[in-house]
Amino acid sequence: MKRRNRSLARRSIGLAGLPNVTAALATTALISTALAGCASGTGAASSSSNSESEPVSVFAAASLTDVLPQLEDAFTRSHPGAESVEFTENLAGSQTLVQHINEGAQPDVLITADAASIQALDTPDAFVNQGILATNELVLAVPSDSDVTTSGEFLQLLSANPDTRVATCAPSVPCGRATETFLEAQNLNLATVSEEADVRSVLSKVIAGEVDGGFVYATDAQSAGDSVKSVQLPDAPSNKYPILTSTDAATEAQDFGAWLRGEQAQEILLDAGFETTSQRP
Structure with missing residues (x-):
């Protein structure tokens, strides 16, 4: 239909109308170019938006x-x-x-x-x-001013003083499961235990001097620097x-x-x- 309309238009205007047709075509071309540019810009913006990754x-x-x-x-x-x-x-x-x-x-x-x-x-x-x-290996962390330097000394402390305060992770926590494995292997029962939700809470208790020792990972004891002493455990479990x-x-x-x-x-x-x-x- 569009071709037929343009043909009819050319016949009706004759030679005298050619300048007007040329101007009209030029205007159409400019509009098309502008529209294409807008589309291109929209695409670029969309592409830029998509490239912004979420954290x-x-x-x-x-x-x-x-x-x-x-x-x-x-x-x-x-x-x-x-x-x-x-x-x-x-x-x-x-x-x-x-x-x-x-x-x-x-x-x-x-x-x-x-x-x-x-x-x-x-x-x-x-x-x-x-x-x-x-x-990560399980270790015993004790306060920096503790006399305990070996796991044997800590076991002696537990035996001599049943009220020795010990912090562990809860049994549902990986460090708690590792602690249970160690205690069972050593046939040990802790009388006074503070169960914490995560290993960092255990470490905090040791640093604050609220307990005589706590079972943590080697990396946690290392991160505490001079605030605690790290005591190696025999046959310590690793997670x-x-x-x-x-x-x-x-x-x-x-x-x-x-x-x-x-x-x-x-x-x-x-x-x-x-x-x-x-x-x-």
Whole structure:
């Protein structure tokens, strides 16, 4: 229909109307170009908006409190294309993190302090297991002014004084399960126990002098510096830290999960007191 109308128009105006037709065509071309430019600009804006990534949400065990920011900083500085990546963190006992997820929270990355914790996930298929981040050994932390220097001395203290105050993680927490394993192997029963929701709460009790000792991870005792003394335990259990990434996570989160098992991340973890799959010589 449009072709037929243009043909009729040319016949009706004759040679004298050609200048007007040329002007009309030029105007149409300008309008088309302007519309194309608007469309292009809209597309560019949309593309720019899509390129703005959301912060990577990380749920991590409380024992990673000190080292996680170091890992995130190293990732953004060294990983290609990660310069603008931002992180949000939820640091708590592993059982609390899993509970939050079962109640609807959707982190991009989940790192618990043992494998048993992730078995409590209602929707395990929503995550991909990236492997083991590192392992952490159970130790006894005592106040810096304590006379105890060996586990044997602490056992003697427990035997001589049944009211010796000891802090442990609750049995539902990875460090609590590790503590139970150790106590059962040593055939020990603690009379006076303060059960805490996470390992950092145990450490805080030791630092404050509210207890005579507390079972924590080696990394927690190291992070406290001179505030506590770390006592090695015989046949101490070690917990493995699995890394899970959400199946819906953006590329940045998937990359971070994979990067955590690389050489640079493992060096940082070693310096923080963790044991890794590739120990330094």
